[in-house]
Amino acid sequence: MKRVFSGVQPSGSLTIGNYLGALRHFTRLQYEADCYFCVVDLHALTVPQDPEELYQNTLNTARLFVACGVDPKQATIFVQSHVPAHTTLSWLMECNTYYGELRRMTQFKDKAAKHDVVTAGLFTYPALMAADILLYQTDEVPVGEDQRQHLELTRDIAMRMNNRFGPLFKVPEPYIAPKTAGGRIMSLQNPAEKMSKSSDDPRSYIALLDPPDVVRKKIRSAVTDSGREIRYDPEEKPALSNLLVIYSLATGESIDSLEERYRNSGYGQFKADLAEAVVELLAPIQERFRELSEPGVIENILAEGADRAERVAAETLARVQAAMGLVPRHAAAVSSSRQETRAPSSIT
Numbered sequence: 355m356k357r358v359f360s361g362v363q364p365s366g367s368l369t370i371g372n373y374l375g376a377l378r379h380f381t382r383l384q385y386e387a388d389c390y391f392c393v394v395d396l397h398a399l400t401v402p403q404d405p406e407e408l409y410q411n412t413l414n415t416a417r418l419f420v421a422c423g424v425d426p427k428q429a430t431i432f433v434q435s436h437v438p439a440h441t442t443l444s445w446l447m448e449c450n451t452y453y454g455e456l457r458r459m460t461q462f463k464d465k466a467a468k469h470d471v472v473t474a475g476l477f478t479y480p481a482l483m484a485a486d487i488l489l490y491q492t493d494e495v496p497v498g499e500d501q502r503q504h505l506e507l508t509r510d511i512a513m514r515m516n517n518r519f520g521p522l523f524k525v526p527e528p529y530i531a532p533k534t535a536g537g538r539i540m541s542l543q544n545p546a547e548k549m550s551k552s553s554d555d556p557r558s559y560i561a562l563l564d565p566p567d568v569v570r571k572k573i574r575s576a577v578t579d580s581g582r583e584i585r586y587d588p589e590e591k592p593a594l595s596n597l598l599v600i601y602s603l604a605t606g607e608s609i610d611s612l613e614e615r616y617r618n619s620g621y622g623q624f625k626a627d628l629a630e631a632v633v634e635l636l637a638p639i640q641e642r643f644r645e646l647s648e649p650g651v652i653e654n655i656l657a658e659g660a661d662r663a664e665r666v667a668a669e670t671l672a673r674v675q676a677a678m679g680l681v682p683r684h685a686a687a688v689s690s691s692r693q694e695t696r697a698p699s700s701i702t
């Protein structure tokens with residue numbers, strides 16, 4: 355069975371960008387593959403976090419996985435810091451990743467420009483991400499377009515280490531939807547920037563937990579382009595094209611059909627209908643989220659998920675450590691881990 359891994363940072367309230375670009379695919383892939391969906395709390399720490407907020411955001415992100423339709427019986431849901439193999443493998447990745455490669459990462463350059471203090475963790479972030487993915491011998495990684503470069507680096511590190519130490523890792527494939535299918539949802543205030551949960555301007559994103567009136571207000575105040583025509587044209591009409599993509603994905607109606615339906619309407623009607631479509635999309639998610647807020651519910655799901663994830667992660671980690679020449683702690687483990695340095699033949 356195919357293996358799928360993806361992660362989401364608990365660095366704010368998840369947005370419809372996260373849902374349309376990633377979470378929506380999790381809910382489908384869980385029936386086709388052995389899926390691991392991770393709340394990557396350690397990645398969130400690469401920029402300053404308020405500890406209490408991080409704590410709540412971590413639990414809420416996991417609740418939103420389930421509220422959006424990820425079934426904990428079908429997929430493994432867990433928190434990154436609960437499985438220490440991620441940080442251990444991350445160091446081994448860092449020692450096989452080049453300074454020049456990390457320096458070229460556009461997300462690092464963007465984030466570094468936004469913060470006064472740039473931590474070492476922000477710089478080595480992609481090595482931890484590679485560890486997340488490679489620990490699980492992942493075939494496919496469903497993410498938004500903004501993660502493509504990190505995925506390419508992950509593949510390069512995997513191939514490099516396989517060449518150097520023998521076949522240790524599967525080389526994962528990105529699973530990225532085209533722009534019209536939600537691969538890159540843009541900010542409501544600036545269509546040149548992606549919608550982001552860590553933006554300082556809440557009007558730029560729709561959070562999955564925004565109440566209906568807030569959704570209506572944000573869509574009403576979304577920027578539009580000159581002219582009145584409702585037409586998909588990312589070059590000439592980037593703001594409206596983004597709204598058309600959101601509308602189409604929220605309702606399942608094609609962009610062509612929406613253009614036809616709004617041929618004689620102005621932006622006002624279009625935006626009012628779009629707001630109702632988004633409110634309807636979010637209503638069942640918000641309802642399930644409330645049910646999951648009972649104390650202990652999400653904590654139990656995460657405890658079980660961490661146990662399952664740890665078993666898979668431990669196998670890969672032991673094999674990598676042995677292949678790189680690290681001496682196992684217990685003499686008894688020496689012989690068994692030495693025998694396991696050869697990866698199963700299914701790994702390419």
Ligand code: TYM
Nearest residue numbers: 360361362363371372375376483497498537538539548549
């Ligand atoms: P993060 O937390 O920023 O976003 C989570 C997922 O949502 C996607 N996404 C979007 N998709 C479309 N339009 C948008 N505006 C938009 N904004 C976000 C992201 O592409 C992502 O799929 N580095 C990752 C987290 C991570 C990870 C991993 C992902 C850590 N380890 C291993 C996959 C595999 C990140 O910051 O995602």
